[in-house]
Every structure is written in structure tokens, then in C-alpha cells.
Amino acid sequence: MRTLADNALSPKSARIYYLHRHMPTDSLSAIEGCWAACLRNCGGGISHEHLVSECLFKDQLIFVQGLPWCIDKPKPVRIETLTGKILCKDHNAALSHLDATAGRGFDAIRSAVELNEQRGKFPA
Numbered sequence: 001m002r003t004l005a006d007n008a009l010s011p012k013s014a015r016i017y018y019l020h021r022h023m024p025t026d027s028l029s030a031i032e033g034c035w036a037a038c039l040r041n042c043g044g045g046i047s048h049e050h051l052v053s054e055c056l057f058k059d060q061l062i063f064v065q066g067l068p069w070c071i072d073k074p075k076p077v078r079i080e081t082l083t084g085k086i087l088c089k090d091h092n093a094a095l096s097h098l099d100a101t102a103g104r105g106f107d108a109i110r111s112a113v114e115l116n117e118q119r120g121k122f123p124a
Contacts, residue, residue: 028040028041029041029042029043030042031043031045031046031088033046033085033086034046034086034087034088034091035086035087036087036088036091037088039091041090042088042090042091043088043089043090044088044089044090044093045088045089046085046086046087046088046089047085047087047088047089047092048083048084048085049083049084049085049086049087049092049095050079050080050082050083051082051083051084051086052079052082053099053102053103054079054080055099055100055102055103055106056102056103056106057079058110060078060079060080061076061077061078061079062076062077062079063075063076063077064077064082
């Protein structure tokens with residue numbers, strides 16, 4: 001089995017690995033439509049999951065291209081409206097901690113970039 005230390009893990013594989021490590025496996029149910037159903041610990045029915053974590057964007061308006069309704073031209077979309085029925089409620093809830101951690105990581109990167117830009121304004 002691959003671990004997160006392997007650089008070969010895709011983002012989806014990393015999420016599956018996280019769910020496998022952080023969710024109980026006493027339930028053997030798989031809900032059709034949940035992309036983590038292979039773990040067989042689904043519950044609560046299908047929910048609306050954000051396709052992109054809201055915490056990754058400072059602005060709530062983003063431009064999207066490549067989806068069926070915006071193949072050729074970028075369209076402005078509010079981040080909270082980009083949802084899909086791709087996870088059961090239990091897996092969605094289990095990933096909220098991972099989303100929060102990713103958000104803190106991106107905030108740290110943003111702060112470092114802003115600090116670097118501010119320091120660049122001063123003479124050496």
C-alpha cells in the first residue's frame with residue numbers, strides 16, 4: 001500500500017488514504033455515487049460537497065473553465081456554488097478537518113508571500 005510519503009499519490013488517492021486512516025471501518029456499507037465508497041464505510045446519504053475547498057481562495061468569486069457549461073470561455077462563479085453530489089455525508093464530514101488543515105497551510109504560504117513582497121519594497 002502506498003503512503004502519503006510516496007510522491008506518486010494523486011490528490012484523490014491522498015484523500016482516500018486520509019479517510020481510510022481516520023474513519024471507523026465497522027460499517028460495511030457503500031453508497032452509490034460516493035467516490036470513497038471503495039472504503040465501504042459510507043453513511044448519511046449523498047451530500048453536496050464543494051468541488052474546491054472554500055478556504056483555499058481569499059476571494060469568493062473565481063473564474064472557471066473546462067466544465068460542461070464553460071468549456072470554451074471562463075465564467076465567474078461564487079466558490080460556494082461549486083458543489084457536486086460526490087460524497088456521502090460521513091465522508092464529507094471526515095474531510096472537513098483535512099480542509100481546515102489545508103486552509104491553514106495556504107494561509108501560511110500567503111503570509112510568507114506577502115511578507116516577502118513587503119520586504120522587497122525596502123532598500124537592501
